Amino acid sequence: MAPLALYQGTNTNFCGYAALSYLPLHEDPLGYTRFLLTLYCEGKATWGNVHFDPSPSVRRAAGTLRFKGILDIRPADQLWFLVLADHFRSYLNLLTRHFHPGAENTFWAAVNYGKFNRMIRELFGYRVQAKGSDLIRPDIPDLYDYLTQCLHTGLTYLYVNNTYLHKKNHNKFKGHFPTHFIVLDAIHKIPDQPDMVDIIYWDYGGRTLRQVTLRFLKKITFGVTVCIKQPPPVAPTAGPAPHS
């Protein structure tokens, strides 16, 4: 499967899980495949230090989600998203604790900023450098410089207000909170237009290039997460055998 084609499904709240999947699909696709096969065959599996034992309702639902676009014919992706949503919980999921048909479109599957960063740390063992929150935008004086630096440091996620980025209606009053995770791939200034930038980002199973003003980018960005790969633990070097 092409890693970039992973699609969260139409009208679901799986965007956080789809975004974080970008990491294993690029860094450890074999581990991802092994995990899903074990989960499918045995009903439970372990990734890193996290053991997944999905609830019966999630086991029944995996593979049966419909009317979600190409996710309809990708049962393994359905299984992955449902299992992540079932296992990792946060305050956003308090009111809808258990899966029921249609819960994938509700707060049952929602991901807030803290939970997103926690999932990356616990699952993949990356060091996470996060700036932002669920309600207040981070204070970053020079967003362009900061994001450029982040892109040099590691894989960079943006936690954004999608009602502006991917507009679905023309209502004057929009929610002023973040709703979507995207992977930032590149950012470039446009010559002769000091306030305009080209951003390239990944979401909804594809990469997009879009011209936006820095003001707009600042307005929609509520979190910037950089994932830094940790060096493997150094094995103790074998010293000379002690003289007896």
Add this chain to the structure above:
Amino acid sequence: MTTQSPLYHLFLLAILVSAVSCTSLNITNYYHKHRSTLDGMEQIYLDAYNTKPFSIEFTDRPFDHVSLELLTDTLTYIYEFAVGEPRLRDTLFKYGYNPAPINTLIKNMRSMECTWINHLDYYADETRHSLIYISLWPKTFDLPFVNKKYYILTYFSQPQYFDADGNLMTGRRLRRIRKINGETFRKINNKVCYTISAQFR
């Protein structure tokens, strides 16, 4: 002449607003009235999309600004233009699009108050099918302090199945209401359906 109290005027205003906000168009009549233009738009879009995929969005109420999504194998480019801006034509040339059908579409979309035209995939029996998704934003639905509503028209490439109430179904044998983009659709004719939605896409 008696002077009316401010409360009375407020009451009249509330009745007026609620009456106007309940106004709706009959989408079936609307479709039949503008059928040639709407079907023509669908055909032009389908032909142009099959040559090189793209979608068009009008981003404002006066229909003065248009956003193009140009799809390539590796990247989707999103650019916004003022209608008639030379930059639009240059961009289309740069990415290898024929500007003629796209300009015709933009003109027709403006006249029909169409805010979005797109190609959408849906799946039936593990098989991919596609449809053309057209969102209309008529003035009736554009009231201050009221959330916007859109007429959505879907053009299927083959005849569909419907229940007795005209709801779009998944198939002849599997009697289940089909949802597209989270919405249920109703029949206009065998290949064209409609819904009213709070979202244009």
